[in-house]
């Protein structure tokens with residue numbers, strides 16, 4: 001039994017449909033969906049803005065690595081193409097595993113480059129942290145502290161101001 005926080009992002013093609021497709025693919029294991037946010041590109045400025053959201057998922061059968069396998073299968077289904085020249089470049093769909101808890105509710109920690117937990121850049125990303133607060137107002141990013149406090153750090157607070165909630169879009173109806 002594991003629970004996980006997954007982040008979704010899309011900035012190519014039908015962005016909303018890509019996020020909806022991810023939620024539909026995870027039907028049966030999604031506990032909560034955040035709102036959808038319009039977010040400026042992070043890490044590589046020369047690309048369109050993203051739609052981002054976060055999901056809380058749980059599965060009695062899933063091992064931590066199963067969440068990465070599911071995430072990658074969902075990206076592949078969205079015909080994501082990797083550009084080796086642009087690490088943080090545009091994409092139809094990105095599904096990242098932000099954190100995982102074991103059956104006892106303890107965070108799973110890993111420094112394996114194939115699956116690093118928690119996600120090594122999550123603490124810097126307003127586009128992950130802000131939607132996460134929607135679904136877990138007391139969220140804590142293991143090793144980094146409360147998500148609400150991370151959003152107030154200088155590195156993140158500037159980016160937070162650039163996020164726009166998109167209440168006209170919602171993911172629950174994809175479940």
Ligand SMILES: Nc1ncnc2c1ncn2[C@@H]1O[C@H](COP(=O)(O)OP(=O)(O)OP(=O)(O)O)[C@@H](O)[C@H]1O
Nearest residue numbers: 087088094096097098113114115116117118119121
């Ligand atoms: N927590 C994690 N979530 C997703 N991928 C991870 C994680 N930890 C390690 N990885 C590895 O990172 C590799 C690159 O993933 P990906 O192409 O999705 O990166 P990216 O989306 O471009 O960058 P970022 O991970 O910073 O969002 C994957 O092959 C995967 O094995």
Ligand SMILES: Nc1nc2c(c(=O)[nH]1)N=C(CO)CN2
Nearest residue numbers: 009039040041042050088127
């Ligand atoms: N706003 C935003 N920027 C990004 C995103 C994302 O999902 N949202 N994903 C990236 C992949 O590493 C790089 N930059």
